[in-house]
Amino acid sequence: DADVTQTPRNRITKTGKRIMLECSQTKGHDRMYWYRQDPGLGLRLIYYSFDVKDINKGEISDGYSVSRQAQAKFSLSLESAIPNQTALYFCATSQGTTTGELFFGEGSRLTVL
Amino acid sequence: KNEVEQSPQNLTAQEGEFITINCSYSVGISALHWLQQHPGGGIVSLFMLSSGKKKHGRLIATINIQEKHSSLHITASHPRDSAVYICAVPQGGSEKLVFGKGTKLTVNP
Numbered sequence: 001d002a003d004v005t006q007t008p009r010n011r012i013t014k015t016g017k018r019i020m021l022e023c024s025q026t027k028g029h030d031r032m033y034w035y036r037q038d039p040g041l042g043l044r045l046i047y048y049s050f051d052v053k054d055i056n057k058g059e060i061s062d063g064y065s066v067s068r069q070a071q072a073k074f075s076l077s078l079e080s081a082i083p084n085q086t087a088l089y090f091c092a093t094s095q096g097t098t099t100g101e102l103f104f105g106e107g108s109r110l111t112v113l
Numbered sequence: 114k115n116e117v118e119q120s121p122q123n124l125t126a127q128e129g130e131f132i133t134i135n136c137s138y139s140v141g142i143s144a145l146h147w148l149q150q151h152p153g154g155g156i157v158s159l160f161m162l163s164s165g166k167k168k169h170g171r172l173i174a175t176i177n178i179q180e181k182h183s184s185l186h187i188t189a190s191h192p193r194d195s196a197v198y199i200c201a202v203p204q205g206g207s208e209k210l211v212f213g214k215g216t217k218l219t220v221n222p
Contacts, residue, residue, distance in 0.1 A: 104156040
């Protein structure tokens with residue numbers, strides 16, 4: 001089994017729809033992250049969580065929300081999807097970005113029409 | 114904010130060649146990550162280093178803290194090394210990473 005599992009892997013939706021991307025990890029790490037990747041822009045941090053009760057905004061959190069249901073589960077929601085949220089989304093986990101390596105999920109490709 | 118620059122943006126090599134990818138950053142850091150993104154999109158961590166050099170198989174990563182520069186070397190390159198290689202550094206010692214835009218490597222047989 002993969003260390004970090006994301007679902008769905010691909011989703012096509014329409015403007016205004018609510019979308020949830022789910023992530024689970026088996027590494028036992030406290031820290032989890034959601035990133036967005038757009039062509040030519042590199043990865044950008046949406047939200048990160050130190051533990052179930054500690055959630056923090058990243059650099060592009062507008063239009064997104066997250067939920068940390070358990071140490072192993074971190075979900076990302078788009079309450080009302082818009083076309084410029086079309087992107088590749090990655091969940092990741094680590095012991096800490098200055099102390100340990102990152103473990104990424106396979107990515108969720110979201111298309112908003 | 115830490116700025117991360119990678120060079121080259123694109124690199125084409127013949128199988129067996131020695132490859133070097135460079136990463137420069139603007140603010141002092143405690144650690145630097147090298148990542149590999151496969152053509153299918155998945156991202157794998159190759160190295161996290163804070164000083165000196167690390168080696169894993171045919172991959173070698175070096176960092177010069179004083180010069181704010183890191184290099185990723187691939188010896189005896191192979192077509193399966195074709196991928197995008199991404200450098201990332203922490204933003205001010207926080208959990209936020211600043212990512213380079215990546216170097217796309219193509220190794221031809």
